[in-house]
Amino acid sequence: MTAGDIRNEDGWTFLTNHSHVLISLAGDPDLRLRDLADAVGITERAVQGIVNDLEAAGFIAKHREGRRNHYTIVRDGSMRHRVEAGHTVGELLDAMAPPEARRSSVG
Numbered sequence: 001m002t003a004g005d006i007r008n009e010d011g012w013t014f015l016t017n018h019s020h021v022l023i024s025l026a027g028d029p030d031l032r033l034r035d036l037a038d039a040v041g042i043t044e045r046a047v048q049g050i051v052n053d054l055e056a057a058g059f060i061a062k063h064r065e066g067r068r069n070h071y072t073i074v075r076d077g078s079m080r081h082r083v084e085a086g087h088t089v090g091e092l093l094d095a096m097a098p099p100e101a102r103r104s105s106v107g
Helices: 017-027 033-040 044-056 089-096 099-105
Strands: 060-065 068-073
Touching: 017 033, 017 044, 017 068, 017 089, 033 044, 044 060, 068 089
Parallel strands: none
Antiparallel strands: 060 068
16 A cells, blocks of 8 residues: 555544645645645635635745746744644655655755
8 A cells, every 4th residue: 555545534634734735835836726625635715714824824925926826835934833843844844745855855
C-alpha cells in the first residue's frame, strides 16, 4: 500500500483542513478554490474560509495574476498551538513534501 492508497475510514486525520489547504497550496500555488476543495475533500465555501483565515493570520499572501489567484506561503510563520511552539510553517511543509522533493533539496 502506498500513501496514495491510504483511506480515512474512521473519520479523523492527524492534520487539520487548514494544514491540508496550506500543504496543497505549497504544492501548487495557482490552485483554484474549486480544485483545493476537491483535493482536501471539503466544500469550496469551507476552503474560501480557510484561505481567508490563513491570509488574515499572515501564513499566505494572495496575489491576483490575470483572472486567477496566486498564493505565496510565508514559510517562517510560527505554528499557532502551544504543542507546536518553536516550529514554523516551513518545517511542516518540508516534512510533508513528497519524498522526491525532499531528496532533491538535500545537499
